[in-house]
Amino acid sequence: MKLNERSLAFYATCDSPADNSGFLYKRGERHTAYHRRWFVLKGNMLFYFEERESREPVGVIVLEGCNVELCDSAEDFAFAIRFGGTKSRTYVLAAESQAAMESWVKSLSRASFDYMRLVVRELEKQLEEMRWGRGSRESPGSWMPKQCPERLPALPAILPKENGCAVWNNALGVGQPPDTSGCGGNDDEGTPQPPPLPPRRRVLNGEAAVESPSTFCQLHERYSREVARLRQDWLEKQRGPRP
Amino acid sequence: MRYNERELLSLARQPAEKAAEIRMSVPKKGSVLKKRLVKLVVNFLFYFRTDEAEPIGALLLEHCRITKEEENVFSISFIEEPERKYCFECASEEQCQEWVEALKRASYEFLRRSLIFYRNEIQKMTGKDPLEQYGISEEARFQLGAHQQ
Numbered sequence: 001m002k003l004n005e006r007s008l009a010f011y012a013t014c015d016s017p018a019d020n021s022g023f024l025y026k027r028g029e030r031h032t033a034y035h036r037r038w039f040v041l042k043g044n045m046l047f048y049f050e051e052r053e054s055r056e057p058v059g060v061i062v063l064e065g066c067n068v069e070l071c072d073s074a075e076d077f078a079f080a081i082r083f084g085g086t087k088s089r090t091y092v093l094a095a096e097s098q099a100a101m102e103s104w105v106k107s108l109s110r111a112s113f114d115y116m117r118l119v120v121r122e123l124e125k126q127l128e129e130m131r132w133g134r135g136s137r138e139s140p141g142s143w144m145p146k147q148c149p150e151r152l153p154a155l156p157a158i159l160p161k162e163n164g165c166a167v168w169n170n171a172l173g174v175g176q177p178p179d180t181s182g183c184g185g186n187d188d189e190g191t192p193q194p195p196p197l198p199p200r201r202r203v204l205n206g207e208a209a210v211e212s213p214s215t216f217c218q219l220h221e222r223y224s225r226e227v228a229r230l231r232q233d234w235l236e237k238q239r240g241p242r243p
Numbered sequence: 244m245r246y247n248e249r250e251l252l253s254l255a256r257q258p259a260e261k262a263a264e265i266r267m268s269v270p271k272k273g274s275v276l277k278k279r280l281v282k283l284v285v286n287f288l289f290y291f292r293t294d295e296a297e298p299i300g301a302l303l304l305e306h307c308r309i310t311k312e313e314e315n316v317f318s319i320s321f322i323e324e325p326e327r328k329y330c331f332e333c334a335s336e337e338q339c340q341e342w343v344e345a346l347k348r349a350s351y352e353f354l355r356r357s358l359i360f361y362r363n364e365i366q367k368m369t370g371k372d373p374l375e376q377y378g379i380s381e382e383a384r385f386q387l388g389a390h391q392q
Contacts, residue, residue, distance in 0.1 A: 001252065002300035005244050007321040011305045014323075016352070019384045043305065043351030044286070059245030064254055064285055083250050110382065113285035116354045119385075123361035123373055130368055220377045 012040060012047040012057045019043070020107040022100060023052075025075065027092040034075060034094060044113045046081075061091055068109040070101075070234045077101040081108065102231075109223070255282065255289040255298045261345050263338065264293060269300075270320075270327035281331065286351050288319070302329065309346045317343050358385060 020041040025034035026048065037058065038049040044064050047057040061081060071080040075094040079101060082090045095101035261283040266276040267290060279299070280291040286305060289298040306322045317339055318328040333339040347353070362385065365373045374380040 001248060001298055003244075003246060003251075004300075004302050004321065007306065007323065008244060008303055010321065010323040011303070014306065016306070017383075043355075045303070045305075057244055061247055062251050062254070065250065065257075083247070083253075085249060085253055088249055089247065107383070110379070110384075113351055113354070116351060116358065116384075119374075119377075119379075120354050120358045120361065123358060123365060126373055127361055127365055127368075130365070220379075224378060 008045075008060060009056045011042060011045070012049075012060070013055065016042065019111065020104060022104070023096060024048075024100075024104065025094040025096075027073075027075075027094075029089065039093075041107060041111060043116075044111050046108070046111070063108065063111045064113060066108075066112070068105050070105065070230050072237075079105050105227070109227070251287075251301060252297060254284055254287060255291075255301065256296075257284050259284050260349070261342065263333075263342075265334075265338075265342075266332040268330045270329060276330070276332055283345060283349055286349055288346070288349075304346065304349045305352055307350070309343050311339070311343055315339050317346075319346065355384060 018040045020039075022039060023036055024039045026037050027034050038052040038054070040047045040049070040057075044062065046061040046063055048059055048061075049057050063081070065083060067082045067084075069080050069082060071078050071092060073092060073094065075092075077095040077098060077100065078092060079095070080090050080092050082088070093104070095104055259282045263281055264278055265281045267279045267281060268274045268276045278293055280293050282289045282291070282298075286303060288302040288304055290300055290302075291298045302319065304319070308320050308322060308325065310318045310320070310328075312318050312330065315333045315336055315338075316330060317333070318330045320326070320328045331339075331342065333342060362373055365371075372380050374382075374385060379385060
């Protein structure tokens, strides 16, 4: 599969701020030796360079759909980037300090486009509710606009709330002809059906809707509990078995 | 550049924001418009031969420019090489406009700017940082002014 590598390299090295950067040890694929590389996180792309001054990255890890976990390793401060598929490679990395490790685990586990989109939609919703006076759920008598709220002025174009023209290749089987009529919301079939949740989310949350704020809070709660638990496990392992 | 191809292929099979059969050409000498299945998933644009399961290629949509060209046509180019254009000829002007709008909003960087904007607006209206309740207000990627370009 071709990738726009030149543009990727430009993105990696241009002066747009990185979300995290630093030296990490990366375990090789076939041999278990660790190599020290300079890592740069931008958005959902984790680039790595042979050296800090290198003009081009050696490689990039697309982080969409990954899980970040602490892991058992002879190496201190090790953590892993794991993906869902059966033959997926696990990237084992090690930081140079406890603080660096925690910083990387935190920034990598929130690096996905999906996560960013979730946060944006949540804030969009809050802002819309505030502007139309429907902020509090305990006041059912609050003023309702007589007509449909127009687009909020001076905001960047609001992302469609549903998935638009979702092509369910993994549910329907690859090769199904896609809907070519553009965004589902604009057709003349009346009320558009909200698309079914992506399989990944169903497995993870088991909740009916991801869009409601309570679900979002629950998601955050879950992640913070998970991170706290992993950290606890790690600390206990560090203390070691008592003689 | 090495990359995790398996995961990118898996991403190409995920449900898309937008997908359509569009005639497309790549910025190569002698390249002609060919019918492709074009699929937008997060900040990647995948393109497939219409009868194949694996994409021919993928474009990461960061630091790119989406330009409306002549009727029914738009192009994608990257800021470091603005003359190298990927061209897309849609079935209608409406479809063309929809894709231009969708692609302009498809980058991670656009999302980030939106987030910073909304965060700021809510803070101005309520005096409170909406990200605080989620424990992410200190995250580097959400900082106001940090990512002005």
